[in-house]
Amino acid sequence: MEDLKRKLSSRKFWGMAAALAVCICAMFNMPESEVGQIVALIGAFGDIAVYMYSEAKVDAANSTSQTFAAQQTTVTSIKKTEDIEKQESTAEN
16 A cells, blocks of 8 residues: 555656556547646646645654654653652652
8 A cells, every 4th residue: 555655646657647648649549639638637636646645744754753742741741750759758758
């Protein structure tokens, strides 16, 4: 699945798909205006796929950094609580 995502987010893949569409259209003698519309449609889908994949990667990276920051905050809080407990037990003795 990851390989498919990577391929669909590749501009080279969408360029190849557009070139293939042009060749097929030429083989069937389609009018140039229709060929242009087909290539534009393929390009639009390619742009959408690349954008969605890029945003997903950015969101995943942000999520990871936020999780790390939350974990660091929790560790710091635990250490402070342990320090306070040690000080209280030392003061009681």
